[in-house]
Amino acid sequence: MLKIGAITVDPPLVLAPMAGVTDRDFRLIVRRIGGVGLVSMEFISSRALTDKRARAKTLELMHFVDEERPLAIQIYGADVDTMAEAARMVEELGPDICDINMGCPANKVLKGCAGAALMGDLDLAERMIAAVRRVLTIPLTVKFRLGLNDSARTYLELGRICEANGVDAVAMHARTAKQMFRGAAEWPEIARLKETLAIPVLGNGDIKSADDALRMMHETGCDGVLVGRAATKNPWIFSQIAARMADRAEAEPSMTDRRDLILTHFRLIAGREPSKHALHKLRKFTGWYTHGLPHGATLRRQINDLPDVETFLAAVEKFFEDALARDAA
Numbered sequence: 622m623l624k625i626g627a628i629t630v631d632p633p634l635v636l637a638p639m640a641g642v643t644d645r646d647f648r649l650i651v652r653r654i655g656g657v658g659l660v661s662m663e664f665i666s667s668r669a670l671t672d673k674r675a676r677a678k679t680l681e682l683m684h685f686v687d688e689e690r691p692l693a694i695q696i697y698g699a700d701v702d703t704m705a706e707a708a709r710m711v712e713e714l715g716p717d718i719c720d721i722n723m724g725c726p727a728n729k730v731l732k733g734c735a736g737a738a739l740m741g742d743l744d745l746a747e748r749m750i751a752a753v754r755r756v757l758t759i760p761l762t763v764k765f766r767l768g769l770n771d772s773a774r775t776y777l778e779l780g781r782i783c784e785a786n787g788v789d790a791v792a793m794h795a796r797t798a799k800q801m802f803r804g805a806a807e808w809p810e811i812a813r814l815k816e817t818l819a820i821p822v823l824g825n826g827d828i829k830s831a832d833d834a835l836r837m838m839h840e841t842g843c844d845g846v847l848v849g850r851a852a853t854k855n856p857w858i859f860s861q862i863a864a865r866m867a868d869r870a871e872a873e874p875s876m877t878d879r880r881d882l883i884l885t886h887f888r889l890i891a892g893r894e895p896s897k898h899a900l901h902k903l904r905k906f907t908g909w910y911t912h913g914l915p916h917g918a919t920l921r922r923q924i925n926d927l928p929d930v931e932t933f934l935a936a937v938e939k940f941f942e943d944a945l946a947r948d949a950a
């Protein structure tokens with residue numbers, strides 16, 4: 622059983638943090654389907670959180686409900702004191718776990734020396750981890766990559782620093798920052814990290830199916846896995862992995878399951894976001910959710926021209942009505 626500090630993560634399956642994706646609506650959807658042991662929030666800028674003018678908007682992003690628990694809030698930044706202050710504020714919000722991002726490869730984040738840039742400055746990374754650890758009483762995790770690039774693979778050193786400074790678990794996306802999402806994640810490196818550390822190691826990168834998740838755990842010995850992109854196309858993936866781990870058959874969602882999920886998710890979005898943002902999110906998720914479905918491409922083309930949320934929802938309902946009628950015929 623995976624324990625991160627005092628928090629039980631059962632099953633040891635984690636929804637990976639994804640900016641613009643793992644907002645409260647999506648986390649709830651994944652949680653309601655089941656099979657997920659821990660959900661992660663989109664990363665939060667420590668600077669925005671500690672800045673009086675940006676704070677209100679950031680706190681709004683950080684809203685969560687008990688139904689999502691256990692939940693991790695991830696923060697990023699380059700300044701030790703700002704990160705410690707942000708961590709203190711995170712703890713006040715009451716999540717189960719605080720996570721530090723040391724893996725983001727986006728130029729905007731790297732330039733500020735945050736995210737994966739910290740893998741190139743292990744002294745700064747250590748001071749940051751120690752400072753955040755000092756202010757927190759809840760479990761602390763760190764998520765990182767292999768390193769900045771192939772000639773600077775610092776993940777074993779960073780893992781040791783985490784362990785020596787009271788970090789409760791680490792997660793590694795087995796690519797370098799330079800690779801972004803190119804090439805294949807190097808799972809043997811997850812095995813090396815696991816062999817090196819005594820604290821739990823979570824593996825991440827390229828899990829597309831329940832088979833992949835079981836294979837990663839088997840091949841690397843990792844204590845749990847994070848699933849990111851595959852969950853956007855298939856939010857049932859956690860329940861499918863959990864079923865396989867318990868030696869149960871893995872169920873494929875029916876067309877009715879899909880319709881119910883999409884419409885529930887979309888109504889959550891439509892009820893909360895201003896309509897322009899809602900439309901943007903609805904388009905993005907329709908693209909993912911209808912990937913590989915018969916006639917999905919027709920719906921995806923059609924939704925580009927829909928003017929508002931109501932017509933959008935009507936189009937999605939019609940798509941599923943037609944699909945279910947075809948299935949019944």
Ligand SMILES: Cc1cc2nc3c(=O)[nH]c(=O)nc-3n(C[C@H](O)[C@H](O)[C@H](O)COP(=O)(O)O)c2cc1C
Pocket residue numbers: 637638639640641642663664695722724725764794825826827828847848849850851
């Ligand atoms: C759209 C998107 C946004 C992401 N945002 C974050 C983030 O905020 N914090 C983070 O640590 N990783 C972020 N990631 C990386 C994922 O958490 C994960 O490490 C990566 O996608 C590899 O896992 P996968 O192959 O299962 O997708 C993001 C990835 C994507 C695709």
